[in-house]
Amino acid sequence: MKVPARFSKKTTSVVPPVLFLLLLTNVIAELILQLDSSGVFDGEQLLRGWAFALGGFQPDLNQRPLFPGQSLSMFLTYGFLHTGLCHLVINMFGLFWLGKLVLPYRTAETFFLLYLASMVGAAETYLLIGLQSNVMVGASGALFGVLGVYVIDSGLLNSSQAKPEAAGLKFFRISLVTVAMAVSEIFVQMLLGNRPMAWEAHAGGFMTGAVLALLSPPRLPRKV
Template sequence: MSDFARLSNRPNAPAVLWLVGLTCIPEAMFTLLGADLIGQGNLRQVAMVYGAFWNGLISAGWEALYPFQREVMFLSYAFLHGGFLHLIGNMMAVLALGGIVVARIGQQGFLLLYVLTSIGGAAGFALLSSSTAPMVGASGAVFGLIGAWKFWEWQLRRHTGAAMGPLWRSLAGLAGLNVLLWLLLSGLLAWEAHLGGFLTGVAFAAIVTPSLRYRI
């Protein structure tokens, strides 16, 4: 068994399951309630207008539709998705990674990491993207979980003297996957949010778990 396998896991932690369930609610509502809700057109479109991340509110001086929209959208976008496939892909990743995070920093730590990396993903998009299209999805947080996970793998490999090659190859593969998806999606991949979330996750793990013995 490899050193990497020694990273503990707590699958099906309540905080992870509740977060996934909460994130699934909007997409379920969009599907079940359909169009023309209370005369405001398609419900998904209404949610995007009010909850997606809009770069124009920051970089182009657009007028907010409600108080603190500029601040709220740094988190609300992570609970909206472009469809069931988008949602399922992200939530499967959260379920797979959430147990590793909970095992290391507990359920409250997992929720804090998820929130901060969602914000970090939005910040990355705001700083690096010039797009004025709405940005939605939990992938910024997903890459934040990956960032923390990879930091802990690096930490473990350094502690045990294990080779770092597999870690660097996995990171290269992650970068390559983003490039491939960006090409397949004709540039509609928010890689900026992925990068922002990943770096936030690495920074969070480095600060709150500076050693293998330290757990919050």
């Protein structure tokens, strides 16, 4: 018995649940800070400063933690904080785009773990070679990690790639995403008054994602 075509097609959501969860978490955090900046709460507009002090990544935090465990929690909390709406929108666009590229190769659970691991790897690299006096916030380190995962999962580096045209399309996607992310970071840096850009975190996130992708091949069939 054949199932009619209109019933046999799998339905896919525009925004996969795991991406929706990550997007929503980032948006809610920034929305609260925006409301505070608008004077909705108490008019003092100090919440962003406190959020950065409590959740931003601070390489020299061991000298003055504000609460027990902050030196560990900051490896994750910094990735859900942003400097403003522009910073948030750029990173969330990148998250949506990269997530849609990687999820065909990964389960939602694995994608989520790789995202968080890349965030930690980005912070660890910044801790080792970054500026020790600067507080770091933003999801871009994790996004570069997702980009590293896609480079591996897509098979672009596989010399036995069967379809040159598919390899060309993947290379174009990776190049386009990389350029877009680099330009967006430069734009954000200009908006922030030429504050240093955490390139160390970007490199660390990318390497973490790529290495973990090599160590844990995708469970789902590759689409070419």
